[in-house]
Amino acid sequence: MPQSVQRRQAASTGRRLVRKTRPPALLAELALRRGFRVYQDPLANLFIRRDGKDGHHPPFLIGSHLDSQPTGGRYDGALGTLAAFEVLETLEDAGIVTDVPIEVVAWTNEEGSRFAPGAMGSMAFSLGHIPESWQDIQGTDGVFWRDALAETIAALPVAEQRALGFPISGYLELHIEQGPSLENENIPIGIVTGVQGTRWLEVTVAGQAAHAGTTQLAFRRDPMVAVTSALHMLYETVMPEDDNARLTIGRIAALPGSVNAIPGSVSLTVDLRHPLTDRLNTIEAQVLAAFQASAALHGCKVDIRKTFDMSPAPFSKAVIEGVEQAAGHLGLPSKHMISGAFHDALYVARVAPRAMIFVPCRDGLSHNEAEYVDPEHSVAGTQMLFQSTLDVLNTLAIKQ
Ligand SMILES: [Zn+2]
DSSP states (O other): OHHHHHHHHHHHHOHHHHHHSOHHHHHHHHHHHTTOEEEEOTTOOEEEEEOOSOTTSOOEEEEEEOOOOTTOOSSTTHHHHHHHHHHHHHHHHHTOOOSSOEEEEEESOSSOSSSSSSOHHHHHHHHTSOOGGGGGOBOTTSOBHHHHHHHHHHTOTTSEEOOSSOOOSEEEEEEEOSSSHHHHHTOSEEEEEEEOEEEEEEEEEEOOOEETTTOOGGGOOOHHHHHHHHHHHHHHHTTTTOTTOEEEOOOEEEESOOTTEEOSEEEEEEEEEESOHHHHHHHHHHHHHHHHHHHHHTTOEEEEEEEEEEOOEEOOHHHHHHHHHHHHHHTOOEEEEEESSOOHHHHHTTTSOEEEEEEOOGGGOOSSTTOOOOHHHHHHHHHHHHHHHHHHHHHTTOOO
8 A cells, every 4th residue: 555655646746647647537547447437527526436335325525636736746635635546446455345435536626726716626516506706717827717627527538427516425535734733743643623714804004195204203194103003913912822823914015105105005914814713703803903993093094804704614523533533543643633724625514524634744845846745644644544434434323
């Protein structure tokens, strides 16, 4: 098992294959060679099925995604998809018959780097339809999403067509952590108990544009002063007082943006994250209060709009329990953790019990060509996915 995982990891990103064979086509070819059935749905989500005893029972899904970032690495998505295929092959090699069909899934466009939004495949799967507004989406290269989708589907004629959003009994995804905590603590397995919530705010503080040289302090209504003092207060409190809170100001602009003018207004984005809805509410209220108080103090007005609100998504108890049991069976050290990034599991969470398994990546680095996973950790993660699949079927009370 270990060597074949490594071989496939290398093969999936090898230069020759990237140029000549799309990763889904390569995976489909490997699957057909093993006698598995290959399907794709109208979103080009790819499914590889190994039948169970009960052909009518909704399948248990394991997998991840095969797309990447423009300067992405070899493991984000690919590890979870290829490890899932390894699980299917291992079940086949060991002659293990499950009651429930097991299917590997490779979700379409998780990253959203060419066509936004990301996680289109799992989102449409959980909705059961393709949102009308997606038809007019254009990629960063000007190509229409609908044309790229049609081309992707046509490129895999070996796959049988299947409807979008069929019932499933559960979902399990192996992924690299994309952060440094497992590596720092020298723990090979993260048992992911949920995805944290995210809120985006757009804040505009308006004051009065005036001459930089002639306007004395008493006559200034400077929105930059209001913004910086509010931010200072927030940076000193939000994250220092709560390890699970995240506050990021990623974009800030002053208008008119002239070197010798006090700005008339300053606009900025605020990205807030937390695993608990209550805490997100409190932190959002803290942000609002900080800007309002600071704007009032400096004779400015503030306008705050919420542009994005993704609730925290706790994963299913039964699936987490199965993963815990698997770690125990394999004797692998593990810890519970919350995912800081979005994943397909977030959307699948709306339709089925699910959880995720994380493995460490070097220096926590991801979305970078230097992304690296120690082979030992790839193997541990794949063994965890295999054992967890069997244990989760038990904890979900699906007969073996
Ligand atoms: Zn990913």
